Amino acid sequence: MRQKVDFYQVDGQPMPAPDEEPEFSFSDLDASDSGRDESGVMHRIVVREKVGTWSFSYAHLSDEDLAYLRNLFAGKAQFAFTHPVFGSSNATESCTAYMSQYSAVWKNQRTGQWRNFKFNIIQC
Numbered sequence: 001m002r003q004k005v006d007f008y009q010v011d012g013q014p015m016p017a018p019d020e021e022p023e024f025s026f027s028d029l030d031a032s033d034s035g036r037d038e039s040g041v042m043h044r045i046v047v048r049e050k051v052g053t054w055s056f057s058y059a060h061l062s063d064e065d066l067a068y069l070r071n072l073f074a075g076k077a078q079f080a081f082t083h084p085v086f087g088s089s090n091a092t093e094s095c096t097a098y099m100s101q102y103s104a105v106w107k108n109q110r111t112g113q114w115r116n117f118k119f120n121i122i123q124c
Contacts, residue, residue, distance in 0.1 A: 001062070002065050003016070003017045005017045006092075007082070007083070007084050007090075008081075009080075009082035009094075010072040010079050010080070010081060010082075011079045012080065012082075015056075015072065016058070016068060016069060018056050018057060019057060019059045022054045022055055022056045023054070023055040024052060024054045024086070025052070025053050026050040026051065026052050026053075026086075027050075027053070028044075028046050028048065028049050029046070029048040029049075029051055030044050030045060030047065031045035031046075031047050034046075052083075052097075052122070053120055053122050053123070054081075054083060054120065055118070056119055056120070056121070057116070057118045058114075058116075059115065060111075060113040060114070060115055061104075061113060061114040061115075061117050062112070062113060062114075063107075066114050066117065076098075077098060078096050078098045079097060080094050080096060081094060081095055081097035083095075095124070096123070096124040097121050097122055097123050098124060099120070099121055099122075100119070100120045100121075100122050101118075101119060101120050102117070102119035103118050104116060
């Protein structure tokens with residue numbers, strides 16, 4: 001079983017330690033009225049700034065680790081996600097988020113491991 005880490009949590013439950021630190025990005029959300037006009041000038045109506053996305057990746061997972069991860073998200077359209085604060089060495093903060101775009105390579109029958117399990121957590 002993988003070690004759990006408290007600086008990444010779903011509804012207060014620690015996540016299994018990822019193989020590498022998750023990639024994260026922040027983006028602005030534009031209104032549907034945003035876009036370029038006929039002269040090519042961009043007009044933006046920003047409805048929200050700095051919405052976070054965290055991309056997690058696990059090279060190998062046992063059945064037990066995969067079940068733990070799946071249970072963290074089971075039946076939840078959204079959840080409280082705790083993560084490190086960008087620019088801080090050890091502070092964390094929480095936001096409401098959802099899981100998106102998960103994938104894996106099918107279980108290797110020889111090793112008994114699931115490979116390349118990846119998913120994104122996106123701030124609501």
